[in-house]
Amino acid sequence: MYVDKQCLLSDSQDLSQVAGDYYSTYAYNLGSTTGDPGSGRPLYVVICVDVAFTSAGSATVTFAVIDEADATLDSGSVVIVQTAAIAIASLTAGKIIVIPVPAGLVTQQYLGLKYTIATATTTAGTVVAFVALDAQLNP
Numbered sequence: 001m002y003v004d005k006q007c008l009l010s011d012s013q014d015l016s017q018v019a020g021d022y023y024s025t026y027a028y029n030l031g032s033t034t035g036d037p038g039s040g041r042p043l044y045v046v047i048c049v050d051v052a053f054t055s056a057g058s059a060t061v062t063f064a065v066i067d068e069a070d071a072t073l074d075s076g077s078v079v080i081v082q083t084a085a086i087a088i089a090s091l092t093a094g095k096i097i098v099i100p101v102p103a104g105l106v107t108q109q110y111l112g113l114k115y116t117i118a119t120a121t122t123t124a125g126t127v128v129a130f131v132a133l134d135a136q137l138n139p
Contacts (some may be wrong), residue, residue: 003043003130003138012050012106012127015061018121020061023066023073024113028131030106033132037106044135047093053088060085067108077114080105085118089123090122097111 009024030037037043041096045065053061064082066073080097101111 003128003132007089007131008058008129009045009111009131010047010127011139012126012128013125015053015115015125015127016122017117017118017133019059019117021075022067022115022117023077024115024129027068027071027073027110027112028063028100030109030111032109037101037103037111042135043101043103044132045099045101045129046132046134046135047097047099047129048115049076049091049093049097049129051124052093053091054123056119056123059088059120059122060118061088061091061122061125062086062116062118063099064114065101066112068110068112069108071110073110073112073114078108079114082114084118088121088122088125096136100135101131
């Protein structure tokens with residue numbers, strides 16, 4: 001699959017971290033805060049696990065699509081939609097997570113991702129994430 005560099009949110013981002021919130025390396029500029037960001041088509045955030053997640057404990061990861069007024073993604077960013085906490089045993093290499101982005105909830109110019117690691121430190125795990133107009137939803 002080809003991914004436009006402008007649509008990239010994380011590029012082999014290392015999420016082997018202590019429990020806490022982490023943000024995608026890049027933000028996607030929608031160009032405007034008004035209207036439908038997908039121009040009538042559904043918008044998706046696709047997350048691909050490059051390197052399987054591991055932990056000495058029972059860590060979980062929650063993936064949240066966020067929006068922000070500027071390209072600085074941080075604790076002030078607004079969560080639009082998020083997954084449930086996912087056990088790291090499910091985050092194996094090649095795992096793909098697709099999050100539909102509801103158009104009516106996007107109110108700011110930049111989209112990004114917040115990764116929340118909970119209950120334990122992750123000792124390995126990297127992801128590639130990007131914004132897409134089309135996503136394969138069936139396994």
